[in-house]
Amino acid sequence: MVTSEARYAPVSLVTTVLNDLEGCRAFFAAMERQTLCPREIVVVDGGSRDGTWEFLQAYCPRLDYRLVVAREDGCNVARGRNLAIQRATHDIIVSTDVGCQWDDRWLEELAAPLLEDATLEAVMGSWMVRYEDLPDVWARVEFAMHREFALRATATAHASSRAIAYRKRLWERLGGYPEDLTLAADDMVFALLLHATTTRVAGTPTPRCFWERPATLRRFRREAERNFFGAGEADIWxxxxxxxxxxxxxxxxxxxxxxxxxxxxxxxxxxxxxxxxxxxxxxxxxxxxxxxxxxxxxxxxxxxxxxxxxxxxxxxxxxxxxxxxxxxxxxxxxxxxxxxxxxxxxxxxxxxxx
Incomplete structure (x- = not known):
């Protein structure tokens, strides 16, 4: 365990995972390179069958943070996020998704406003897609559809839960993520409820979370159908x-x-x-x-x-x-x-x- 050079903050980092062993390995490697390390990481597994759960149970952190892993077979993403936050012991929650990539300063910039201002309740995080990360011609086609494939977050942005921070008491006040949605759009609903509830919000405009994209048109179509299915269930848009x-x-x-x-x-x-x-x-x-x-x-x-x-x-x-x-x-x-x-x-x- 390495602790001499690490800087820590009273922050709980939460995420969910399902059948993404390589994504989990990359996640821990990236989080242990952060300029500010959370005191706690909570991961909820939705029922992996590819060795992810066994990896999580056996993983030994290289830094001095508390690792909490839990499993609930068949739980959707919203349920997994709520379970992770319930188990979190710190007031500041930072949320992300396994399967992204992260700059070393990602967590520090996202958590710093909440650490510095006790009246602040949430921080909207930025994210982007990098051209050099694209796996296939169809991903490059999607990239071309955007002038810049990024969210540069402001205080009023609807941040994805792949890059967002908030106080646990705000999550409780909002009633958590909506578990009755089948799979997607829970983070959009959460952001809408958040902005309808509080104005004590900040934004981090520099993208330090990098979203990975599919490699085939079929997977893009499935992603679009899944995401908008969730929006339809929620009756937004x-x-x-x-x-x-x-x-x-x-x-x-x-x-x-x-x-x-x-x-x-x-x-x-x-x-x-x-x-x-x-x-x-x-x-x-x-x-x-x-x-x-x-x-x-x-x-x-x-x-x-x-x-x-x-x-x-x-x-x-x-x-x-x-x-x-x-x-x-x-x-x-x-x-x-x-x-x-x-x-x-x-x-x-x-x-x-x-």
Missing amino acids: RTYGLLVGGRLLVEILAWPVGLLVGAVEIVWLGRLPVIGGLLLLAGVTLTALRLWRLRTALARYRERGGHGGWWRIPLFDYATKWSALRGYWRGWWQGRRRCWDCRQRLRQAGVSPW
């Missing part, structure tokens, strides 16, 4: 579901419906395909506008070394949006029956579903 969904539906259906209606007008009604033509024109116009909007993404893709495959940009846009919208409305319908508590908490806090 209705504007996105209606406006983006409505435009995409019209855009996709205008072509086949326009051709069908046009054929009926010509063959059966013996007239010019006026209605069918208008539908086709709507499809052409919406598709052209989408491609025009995506031109900047294509330019960034080429500037950053992407060659050929221009079709990947619109395909990625269509595929992930369709998956997101399908997930959103499935989640919204399911949430009517099983996510009443989460929805009620948001409404009582004054959070609009729109």
